[in-house]
Amino acid sequence: MSTPLRFVIVGGVAAGASAAARARRLSESASITLIERGPDVSFANCGLPYFIGGEIKQRDALAVHTPQTLKALLALDVRTSTEIIAIDRPGQRVQFRDLAAGTTGWLPYDKLLLAPGAVPLRPALPGIDDPRVLTLRSLGDMDRIKAAATHATRVTVIGAGFIGLEMAEQLQRLGKAVTLVELTDQVLPPLDRPMTRLLEDELRKHHVDLVLGDGITAFEPGDPLTCRLASGRAVAADLVVLSIGVRPDTALARDAGLALGPRGHIRVNGFMQTSDPAIYAAGDAIETEDFITHEPVSVPLGGPANRQGRLAADHSFHPTTTQPYPGSLGTAIVRAFDVAAGLTGWTEKRLRAASRSFRTATVNDNHHAGYFPGAKPILLKLIWEPVTGRILGAQVTGLAGVDKRLDVLATAITGGLTIDDLAQLELSYAPPFGAAKDIVNLAGFTACNTRDGLVTPVDVLPDDPTVQILDVRPPPLVAAHPLPRAGTINIPLGALRARLGELDRTRPVITVCALGKTAYFAARVLAQNGFQVSALTGGIRAHFDPRSPAKLPTP
């Protein structure tokens, strides 16, 4: 029997705590030490906004484990309020500082795991050090924001990414007047427009003052604090939550000479080993591999962190049988009031930036059978590789069933599925849960129709006056929600074959309907009658009015 393995873990939250638990399952004899700079371990990071907003009522609910429960259940050596200040790689030991006692010491390791996470960005803006400008990472940060919110009337959230949206929602829930400032021209910048329209509509509906395309330049002291924006606009705030992104907390790794990526992330191989094979790294601080391109990518999310930590433990104890990390899809989701939105894999903007070829299909539907009560609108954008038909990414937004479609599509990407596979995917159907043709099937149908030349989709209506815009919705829908576009010709689909003479065969036509489906049907009629025709994908709902009603036609 060999000497028990000494496994030292730096960072006690998602990746670190998962690694510690897994290591103990694999070895009762190992010496496992979990070191955490903060006072808390294994807390539910992703739940912090919801305790601030009062949706999670018990602070205890966020403490998945305490140092005491970890010691009792896992026989760990847990050291909180302890910082690792140096790694002696040749000597295989780390130097720690006990932050309470002020003492330092050395701890030997056979395997070391770095799970330091990431810290919120705080750019060096004038006034950034004002005590009313807060960021959210730890339970302590959460308590500070919650306390400050008690006395605040006006709150400004800067950055409309995942955390920013959650904070805006939860602060509005507390009755605050919330201003949400975002540098880009949309909320949730990772997504393509118009996939964020429904979210933006929902935020405004809940009286969140949405300031898009504007950035913070300074915080000017006074009561209230003035947030000065690049446009010159001034926003008064009693509290500012800064959520403009994170940077990996990797000074320790850098000082130890471990290989880092261009933005400071720790580089690891498929087994989470750094450039020093005795040192692993996992979670928000690392660069992993993109699932599709195998290029380095950083995905600071809870799910991957947990699984990476577990994998690092597996490889520490069973290096020959561990399967490598498959890479990251970047699957993510956020809720803002009644709307959910998320993505998996690549977006159009990312593909464009990388000059990669792709095609898209955007489809609207209900989240379950339209004839069953409670059906809610859902919008799905599918992105695939032109020649192979392989799914590259998807974005979904809607009022229900968004997580399900994202998860199906994340699994489809993992399995290398094509648009033909999606068309035939056999998903669960009973009226309360789905549809005989789920929106995922419809996305597959639409993509195949595009590939096979049955339809030419367009994503925007051009300004070109020679193009005929043909709205094929039934007259009552047109009257209730007219297309905001002068010169539109209205012929409902049912009358189209009889009224082809009203269209000019020498000029191109773009067909438009409520959801995109009837426009496709009309485009088929026109194409087979010799017209040069394209169809607006996603319909009125996607482009102009995210909640516009529509009786769904059935293919």
Next chain:
Amino acid sequence: MSTPLRFVIVGGVAAGASAAARARRLSESASITLIERGPDVSFANCGLPYFIGGEIKQRDALAVHTPQTLKALLALDVRTSTEIIAIDRPGQRVQFRDLAAGTTGWLPYDKLLLAPGAVPLRPALPGIDDPRVLTLRSLGDMDRIKAAATHATRVTVIGAGFIGLEMAEQLQRLGKAVTLVELTDQVLPPLDRPMTRLLEDELRKHHVDLVLGDGITAFEPGDPLTCRLASGRAVAADLVVLSIGVRPDTALARDAGLALGPRGHIRVNGFMQTSDPAIYAAGDAIETEDFITHEPVSVPLGGPANRQGRLAADHSFHPTTTQPYPGSLGTAIVRAFDVAAGLTGWTEKRLRAASRSFRTATVNDNHHAGYFPGAKPILLKLIWEPVTGRILGAQVTGLAGVDKRLDVLATAITGGLTIDDLAQLELSYAPPFGAAKDIVNLAGFTACNTRDGLVTPVDVLPDDPTVQILDVRPPPLVAAHPLPRAGTINIPLGALRARLGELDRTRPVITVCALGKTAYFAARVLAQNGFQVSALTGGIRAHFDPRSPAKLPTP
């Protein structure tokens, strides 16, 4: 330009209506005739129980299309109340009878699609022709049951499959005293026990009188009608809904000499062509191929029917570019009150009957992060192939998120994913939607742990008194919900390492906990201390008390 293709479709509901719509997209010039024996076309078959129970309030909602809308939108020749009485295959024509006029005639075809569907079984039992014994297939059947239910106090539903469960739920919703009789010893016979326990518990909670392991033998006239069961039991009923299965409606195909399967289903190839290549068949009447074994299988469900109809149209017009049907997974789901249950792929009982080797993992969890309000229990049984690790099937039951996990696992089977892939699957996570380690990941972890020999799972507690049953739940949970098993030893996990001396090292141990996870943790402690140990999968919740509370431990 060739002569326009004459496409004749027999059966105007799911497969037939889908084929007609798709055919028109593919060809404006084709002559498309849709023939339906009943008065209605393209109605929402799966919605019928919900209109009976009043959950769907508008009968119109079920009429996806009328003959008039189909004619207007698709320029179809729609003939309802018209029966096809013969196929002249050499002459490529069908003989029809107009049921209203009583006249007959012939209709030529280039391509013929048979989509006749299936009819409910009505075994030749004494009293079966009593007008109070009804079955559900058409809108007319629905109206008859709804009318009969108005005057009924006691309703007996015979057969606890998908339709039987939906009918029992909806009739209880109307305030009827519902008896549900099922021949096998469980509801939802396609599923493995104990995956149906939660459903059974839910039905009883809603005062459905559940009679399992008993079959109908006769209906004895009188008021009320008496349902006589094999056990001798008599059940009084004002209305009986018979839902014991369906048989394919394939007399026409048989008379035409088309190849049929052993149970009368029409045999088709991957393009839905019957033994006569000019004749296609789709929907409930056909045999398709099992996705995994490629053996013939019949899957009478709405989703596959719709897609098969569409595919038959594709191949009729574009025979060289159509992709073949990938086979059926048999994905299905049902709701009974607050509980959903379903399956995809193969079950244990089906694998056993086929003498195929398999392994299983049963895991409990919440449908989203346990610390977020509204987390509901969910139970997942994963079945995989021993050597390859490939997923063969899954069953899921719970109070929320069941459809999502079924759809993810159906997609995983389609993509050929293994248990290792499931462990790493990157699903969407924010507290309202999922968990950092989703139950699908946990199922993958558990399966890998089993394969790798980290744990020996057992599915039942043996009666053998030499086996030590060790309940490792915290004392308050044990006190509130004691394991109904004499001689159980209680040592909470946190105290186990210190109290190993209380166990007999010479006798095997089975660890038990609330959900199955802590039992695995305890089994790891014992195994590494030299014990012969197994862990009860699924825990108390799966085996004894489907709604038992538990604070979920975190791995």
